Amino acid sequence: MTEDQTTTTYDIELIPGDGIGPEVVDVALPLFRDVAHDYGFEFDITRRDWGTEYYLEHGEMMPEDGLSQLADADSIFLGAVGHPEVPDHVTLHGLLLPIRKGLDQYVCKRPNVLFEGIESPLKGYGAGDIDFVVYRENTEGEYADVGGREHRGLNHETAIQSALFTRQGTERIVRAAFQAAAEREGHLTSITKSNAQAHSMVFWDDIVEAVSEEYPDVTVERLLVDAASMDLIRRPHEFDVLVASNLFGDILTDIGAQITGSMGLAPSGNIHPGDEHPSMFEPVHGSAPDIVGEGVANPLASVLSWSMLLEDVGEVTAADALWSAVTDQLADQSAPRSPDLGGDAGTEAVIEDLRSRL
Ligand code: NAD
Ligand code: IPM
Ligand code: MN
Numbered sequence: 001m002t003e004d005q006t007t008t009t010y011d012i013e014l015i016p017g018d019g020i021g022p023e024v025v026d027v028a029l030p031l032f033r034d035v036a037h038d039y040g041f042e043f044d045i046t047r048r049d050w051g052t053e054y055y056l057e058h059g060e061m062m063p064e065d066g067l068s069q070l071a072d073a074d075s076i077f078l079g080a081v082g083h084p085e086v087p088d089h090v091t092l093h094g095l096l097l098p099i100r101k102g103l104d105q106y107v108c109k110r111p112n113v114l115f116e117g118i119e120s121p122l123k124g125y126g127a128g129d130i131d132f133v134v135y136r137e138n139t140e141g142e143y144a145d146v147g148g149r150e151h152r153g154l155n156h157e158t159a160i161q162s163a164l165f166t167r168q169g170t171e172r173i174v175r176a177a178f179q180a181a182a183e184r185e186g187h188l189t190s191i192t193k194s195n196a197q198a199h200s201m202v203f204w205d206d207i208v209e210a211v212s213e214e215y216p217d218v219t220v221e222r223l224l225v226d227a228a229s230m231d232l233i234r235r236p237h238e239f240d241v242l243v244a245s246n247l248f249g250d251i252l253t254d255i256g257a258q259i260t261g262s263m264g265l266a267p268s269g270n271i272h273p274g275d276e277h278p279s280m281f282e283p284v285h286g287s288a289p290d291i292v293g294e295g296v297a298n299p300l301a302s303v304l305s306w307s308m309l310l311e312d313v314g315e316v317t318a319a320d321a322l323w324s325a326v327t328d329q330l331a332d333q334s335a336p337r338s339p340d341l342g343g344d345a346g347t348e349a350v351i352e353d354l355r356s357r358l
Contacts, residue, residue: 001074001313008041010313013073013278017051018091019287020297021079027351028299032306032322035358039318046073052083052091061094067102075309076103076280079302080287093145096282101139103277105270106169107176108136108249109308110284112256112266116331118341122233122259127331130260132239133184135177136249138270140169141200143246165200165245170207176273177243178215187240189221191228191248204245229255257284262340264298267305269312281309295346298338300326303354325357 002009014029016022029045036043048069050062061081063069070076081096082088099105112134114120116127144164151157174190181188190208194201205222212220223231225248232239232255244252257266266284283301291297303326310319329335329350336353337343345353 002044009044010036010041010074011072012043012045012309013070013076014045014047015050015076015095016047016079017081017095017287018053018083019080019289019292020285021051021081021287023079023292023295023297023347024283024299024302025077025079027347028303028306031303031351031355031358034355035310035318035322036315038358039315039321041315041318050095051081052086055086055091055094061091066095067098070099070103070278073278074313075278077306077309078280078282080283080285082287082289084289097143099280100270101143103272103280104139105272105277105279106137106139106172107269107271107273108134108138108246109180109269109271110134110136110249110253110256110266111304111308112253112260114260115265115327117333118261118265118330120259120261122236125236125259130236132236132256133180133241134249134253134256135173135180135241135243136253137169137173137244137246138249139246140164140166141246163200163245163247165203167203167207170204171211174204174208174211174243175214177241178211178218181218181241182215185240186217187219187221187238188215189223189228189239189242191223191225191242191244191252193225193248194222195224200245208243225252228252232256232259253284262298263288264301264338264340265304266301267308269305269308271312279309279312281305281312295348296339297347298340299347299351300330300338303351321358325354328357329354 016025055061081091112132114130142163147161149159192201192204194205257263263285268284269281271279283305307319307322336345336349
């Protein structure tokens, strides 16, 4: 962040990525610059053309020193990664996952809100009835790169994929979730599979119990991940903050996106809470190859993620303004809507309408 007498400038690293990533990022960029201007700050945006096209040309998803190119930014914004022509484990392990891990963005924060004007597939749920946030561990757990394949091609070929749960890694995400619950409704749900995974998940439970002593006013509920999947459909109104391992948090946030209307509305922050590394914001959705190039991707998940970015760098008023513009638009039945929300408007029309509300 640089500051002269009048204007604060935020250095933003922008990685539009693959598929609909560039579609939802590019259309909205001028809008974000205008918001910055209106609220008395600026973005200095460095665009990185990293992703699968880059891979097909250079044999890697980002340059070898990619992480250090990002390291000094005030924040990072990413569109999506994933391409039908290259296996997902190559693309995701070449770009998105190394950033989350390498920049120690250990809190994956994913709000799930049923906005006014949005129809949930769940019967009887209206505006505000669903409002919870998932705190997903983002650097280890089931996503640890621990394992390998042996005896390739032989009858006794073997694959091992180990999950890694460290005390520090578990404690810090659990503590972040307790803190969030203390600042919200005071209710935390810890998601595990302790009945089957008696090592890592019981370890997780023990840590939840220990940290809970620091937060006597937060009520703690424990749910097994299968039951949680059921209860997010059956009684989503009862959740406030959920804390989960990397894989469980991934799965539950797709459910969260659907019950609150669409993947096209779900924002996400990969947050490094300290000052040592920048955080990264991105929609929950992927590159959506089934709609790429049609100009109909819903840009609102991306806009809400920019709002989270603004809040994270401290521009809370601008963040609120952007978030409110989205909620106003959704509440207005005559506003343009993308097809995932039952409308026929394209990405650009949605952004143009948003501009008129800011
Ligand atoms: P996806 O999120 O890309 O798409 C799932 C469904 O939701 C599709 O029908 C898609 O059209 C729809 N959808 C998603 N975003 C939308 C939007 N903004 N507007 C309207 N509709 C939207 O998930 P997928 O199909 O499982 O994965 C596609 C690729 O993306 C894969 O390569 C996957 O690995 C990758 N992926 C990347 C990320 C990421 O970059 N963070 C997240 C999830 C999946
Ligand atoms: C997400 C995505 C990623 C994840 C994939 C693409 C590796 O599904 O951000 O939710 O599992 O974290
Ligand atoms: Mn996911």
